[in-house]
Amino acid sequence: MTSHAAAAEGHAHEHHYTTTGLDNRKVAIWSFIGSECMLFASLISTYLIYKGRSVVGPLPHETWTDPSTGAVFKPILNIPITSASTFVLLMSSLAMVLALAAVENKDKPLPANAGWWDRQLASSKLWLWCTCILGATFLGFQAFEFTSFVHEGLTLRRNLFGSSFFTLTGFHGAHVTVGVIWLGSLLAIDYKRGLRPSDTLMVDIAALYWHFVDVVWIAIFTLVYLIK
Amino acid sequence: MATAATAPAYTSSESHGATGLMSWLTTVDHKRIGILYLHTSLFFFVVGGLEAIIMRYQLMRPNMQAVSAETFNQLFTMHGTTMVFLVIMPLSAAFFNFLIPLQIGARDVAFPRLNAFSYWVYLLGGVFITLPILFGLAPDGGWFAYAPLTTRTYSPTQNMNFWVLGVQILGVSSLAAAFNFATTIINMRAPGMNLMRMPMFTWMSFVVQWLIILAFPVITVALFFLQFDRFFGTNFYTVTAGADPLLWQHLFWIFGHPEVYILILPAFGLVSEVLPTNSKKPLFGYPVMAYSGILIGFLGFGVWAHHMFAVGMGPMADTVFGVTTMLIAIPTGVKIFNWIFTMWGGSLRFNTAMKYAIALIGMFTIGGISGITHASPPSDLQQTDTYYIVAHFHYVLFGGAIMGIFSGIYHYFPKMYGRKMDEGLGNLHFWLNFIALNLTFFPMHFSGMLGMPRRIYTYDAGQGWETFNLISSIGAFLMAPAMLVFLYNFFKSKKHGEVAGDNPWDAPTLEWSIPSPPPEYNFAQIPMVTSRYPMWDITHPERTAEIPHSTKGWDEARHRSDEHILPGGGHMADMAPAHIETAAKTASELDIPMPTPTIKPLLVALGMLVMVASLLPFFAGKTSAFVVLLAIGAGTMIYSLYDWLTTPLEEAH
Amino acid sequence: MAEHAVNPDHVREHPTWKQYKWVAAILTIITILEVWAYYIPAFVASSAFVPSLLLMSAVKFAIVVMFYMHLKYDHKLFRVLFTGPLVVAAATLVALVFLLATWIR
Structure with missing residues (x-):
């Protein structure tokens, strides 16, 4: 795909001859994503295996009464909040593709009849900001979710559900955090020297990582939150 | 032979x-x-x-201590x-x-x-x-x-x-x-x-x-x-x-x-x-x-x-x-x-x-x-x-x-x-x-x-x-x-040891077409290959007569030769059909850019090790040692990684 | 990068805002359907609940991978690099769940 324009200019080291004609970094990031599939498959399997095996509550979808104290623990997952954060992450992926398109098309002049929206679409800074902010918002939702769970008595140590839930979603959150830092660095470069079409590949590999993290959340949202 | x-x-x-x-x-x-x-x-x-x-x-005889x-x-x-x-x-x-x-x-x-x-x-x-x-x-x-x-x-x-x-x-x-x-x-x-x-x-x-x-x-x-x-x-x-x-x-x-x-x-x-x-x-x-x-x-x-x-x-x-x-x-x-x-x-x-x-x-x-x-x-x-x-x-x-x-x-x-x-x-x-x-x-x-x-x-x-x-x-x-x-x-x-020469075993593959030990750039000219056994094609064609030969892939490579630099540097003009290389020039004499040596990967690895090792005092309940080691390790790792990623692989020419 | 003229079947343009907005709309609609299904007790109790949720999630997964990760438009090598590991990962997940999960027995 990338960068028909990129061949025209840019840094010398981006023009290495390769067997497939593809950039090394892009081959590497796809290999990395393949590896990440196995990482998240292991985490999700463990969550699914331990579903329904906790000996004490709180539980994800069921009410649990402590037999010794009589304390009642309501189902802990908060579907409305998580639906909102899922939507936020989906929208961040939209912003990410628009950022990539903006970088790729930087050298194409806007048509004479270009409107306000066309000018916005051409702004890589705007869409990188949007992606970062949406990603950070997702993390905010997760921080809120984690703290409220702890208040309701669910910790890493409390039961199998707590251990496997916090580890799975925590690993995903850590990936989002890395993504936000990565995109933030791209934004810094954009402010420092401006991202050019020759930088498309650099943005593209960050975007692939970002979308993959989104895709993992699509699986987690269904398997952890919605299926009872 | x-x-x-x-x-x-x-x-x-x-x-x-x-x-x-x-x-x-x-x-x-x-x-x-x-x-x-x-x-x-x-x-x-x-x-x-x-x-x-x-x-x-210990297991040599019964009841050893x-x-x-x-x-x-x-x-x-x-x-x-x-x-x-x-x-x-x-x-x-x-x-x-x-x-x-x-x-x-x-x-x-x-x-x-x-x-x-x-x-x-x-x-x-x-x-x-x-x-x-x-x-x-x-x-x-x-x-x-x-x-x-x-x-x-x-x-x-x-x-x-x-x-x-x-x-x-x-x-x-x-x-x-x-x-x-x-x-x-x-x-x-x-x-x-x-x-x-x-x-x-x-x-x-x-x-x-x-x-x-x-x-x-x-x-x-x-x-x-x-x-x-x-x-x-x-x-x-x-x-x-x-x-x-x-x-x-x-x-x-x-x-x-x-x-x-x-x-x-x-x-x-x-x-x-x-x-x-x-x-x-x-x-x-x-x-x-x-x-x-x-x-x-x-x-x-x-x-x-x-x-x-x-x-x-x-x-x-x-x-x-x-x-x-x-x-x-x-x-x-x-x-x-x-x-x-x-x-x-x-x-x-x-x-x-x-x-x-x-x-x-x-x-x-x-x-x-x-x-x-x-x-x-x-x-x-x-x-x-x-x-x-x-x-x-x-x-x-x-x-x-x-x-x-x-x-x-x-x-x-x-x-x-x-x-x-x-x-x-x-x-x-x-x-x-x-x-x-x-x-x-x-x-x-x-x-x-x-x-x-x-x-x-x-x-x-x-x-x-x-x-x-x-x-x-x-x-x-x-x-x-x-x-x-x-x-x-x-x-x-x-x-x-006995001096070996470039191909002491009369072997068929590309690594034997260059001097031993190989120069830092490996190949002065990137070899263009026509079969599985490029060296035997030269030295023993009768051994490879029955395996397929073609120049498949050459045209595509030439096509891109104008715009691209070879992996590790050098221009496509440096390509040549597979051959035995004897020249012992340096990379700079051949104008092949080589990656700059760097200590940063070692520093990143060191930082990572210290960071991970900080969990040992944590396990023993020594929180202050844990925090100090974690900070030193993470700091070294992140700083060296940043330094690494912002430094180009090759020095500018 | 830049597989330009050499691979004529890959020079097709990326999708643009015109397609992306529809992709986003479809993803949003499916997400709404998923959450909606969660709130219909009769549907949750039926045997169609889990398969339909898995299907919807798989569709979302495929759409993001094909369009946002532009695998549909990209070099076929990347399709191999992704689907190979994905198949191994999915098979491992299913095997582990069948071997160990108590709720499936």
Whole structure:
């Protein structure tokens, strides 16, 4: 795909001859994503295996009464909040593709009849900001979710559900955090020297990582939150 | 044979560029990194071997008290861990590093600095996991570290922490290298080096990289669970909290079985280079060899539970995993037959490398056949956790992987150092090793069938085990002189060996078209390839008359030649049909830009190690030491990583 | 990068805002349907609940991978690099759940 324009200019080291004609970094990031599939498959399997095996509550979808104290623990997952954060992450992926398109098309002049929206679409800074902010918002939702769970008595140590839930979603959150830092660095470069079409590949590999993290959340949202 | 005359005079190690300690600490040259891997893993081979010899001394006679039960636990744990993660894998990595770019006609790997990083992480991780044995603090839960045994409840001391953290660190090294080599093989092949022309070692390495990419994340997750259990009190392996006592075993073997192929396939690749060269015939059934390697890789992910037949998974799971295990013997058997047919009708040269290669075929077959005997669950129930299993996997890993790697060392030593190893000493080494191997491990079939369990630190007399154990121990002691002969030969030949020339074995593949040792840029002109055996096309066209030849891939390469720079620098005008290179100019004389040496990968690895090690004081409740170490480690790592990523690979010209 | 003229089948343009907005709309609609289904007790109790949720999630997964990760438009090598590991991962997940999960027995 990338960068028909990129061949025209840019840094010398981006023009290495390769067997497939593809950039090394892009081959590497796809290999990395393949590896990440196995990482998240292991985490999700463990969550699914331990579903329904906790000996004490709180539980994800069921009410649990402590037999010794009589304390009642309501189902802990908060579907409305998580639906909102899922939507936020989906929208961040939209912003990410628009950022990539903006970088790729930087050298194409806007048509004479270009409107306000066309000018916005051409702004890589705007869409990188949007992606970062949406990603950070997702993390905010997760921080809120984690703290409220702890208040309701669910910790890493409390039961199998707590251990496997916090580890799975925590690993995903850590990936989002890395993504936000990565995109933030791209934004810094954009402010420092401006991202050019020759930088498309650099943005593209960050975007692939970002979308993959989104895709993992699509699986987690269904398997952890919605299926009872 | 006339071409042997074109061999250049021996070029000294100066052709590797600068010398001195700093040049090694900062190198990003794949050949030097390969040599670092080789020396480091040979060192750990000696360590792991000494551990084995102490164990064999303890088991030589009934009721020996040379070491305590606790020490014995540490010895067998560290022997397994060392041989798997610190010896065979990095010995293979030494060859990945040294050979893959040379075999595919590239000037370096795809990411030279990441390559240096992989090595430093391996070295530091290896030291981290090995040092504790000197203080009686070594891991003691077996190389498989079965949880719940290894959770804090049952292993409350620091010992297992070195394992759960050390193996995690080594995993980072393997994964980083795997992404690097997978990309290198996909993307850095010379024009015409199509997939079906790649040397078989590169093919097997390619399969191995994907096994690492897919298997290591699983052990990573299993280790994170165990670390969280030990350090943060989670319940992944706490059976009283409802955890499944088999979860670790499943996750471990989903990694562990592909790991077996990660250990053996590179050795298969090496002998697939040695056998055709020394039989003076093309490899028999090349495409089938490549496909069976891929098939072994794929099936390798579907057999893991045969390590767990004894846990009672039920008839359904036992049957499925029994059948898949028997299936995987097919592509493996295909390889054995193809090697035999490669030798059939050839004019064989019995040098040390060839002897080791032939030994692999025989010894691995013994291990493979005993392996099939425990593919069947009822039969496995008799054998599991006995010395029969120990015999089986030592025939596979010592008789297979180590024999193949020694074959590779003797074969490629001239390419690495420009000199041959001594054949007389090599012969002695081979026979000592071969006899020691069979003396040590063959009797274990019998002691195992007589019911001797693995991992016991001593035993009572009168169970019929005495003779077999005595023979095994004598065999193990014989391995020490064998290794001494090898090491003497290795270090002596580096300085005083017979000068080899560029292609001492008259071998067919690209790495033999350049001087020995190769100049830092490898190829002054990137070779354009027309067949599987470019060197034989020049020196022995009659040998390659029946294999396909074409210039497929050349036009596409030329098409891009205007805009692109070759991997590692230089212009496409530097391409030429495969030829023998004799020029010994420097990179700058040829105007080939080389990556700048850098210490940053080492600093990142060091920072990472300190960061991970900070969990040791955390475990002991020393919070301030934990915070200080964490801050120093994370700071070093993040700063050096940032520094690395913002520095271009090559200095501007 | 830049497989330009050499691979004529890959020079097709990326999708643009015109397609992306529809992709986003479809993803949003499926997400709404998923959450909606969660709140219909009769549907949750039926045997169609789990398969339909898995299907919807798989569709979302495929759409993001094909369009946002532009695998549909990219070099076929990347499709192999992704689907191979994905198949191994999915098979491992299913096998583990069948071997160990108590709720499936």
